[in-house]
Amino acid sequence: MKNLMITWTDIFYATGDFFEWIFKGMRVLGHGPNVIIWILIAFILGYWTVRLMKYKKQAAQNNTVE
Numbered sequence: 001m002k003n004l005m006i007t008w009t010d011i012f013y014a015t016g017d018f019f020e021w022i023f024k025g026m027r028v029l030g031h032g033p034n035v036i037i038w039i040l041i042a043f044i045l046g047y048w049t050v051r052l053m054k055y056k057k058q059a060a061q062n063n064t065v066e
Contacts, residue, residue, distance in 0.1 A: 026033075059066045 056066050058064075
């Protein structure tokens with residue numbers, strides 16, 4: 001049976017190859033993921049603002065702390 005020996009060099013080269021593969025994919029995607037994240041953040045901030053206005057209105061109706 002052959003002895004399997006993994007060296008630090010093997011680990012570093014494998015990590016480098018993996019990141020090269022990932023960055024090639026990112027280059028193909030371009031700014032698409034950035035735009036999706038911007039839209040998601042804008043939606044979440046808008047949703048949270050609407051919820052805060054709702055809570056503030058309820059607090060004013062119930063005479064509780066905002």
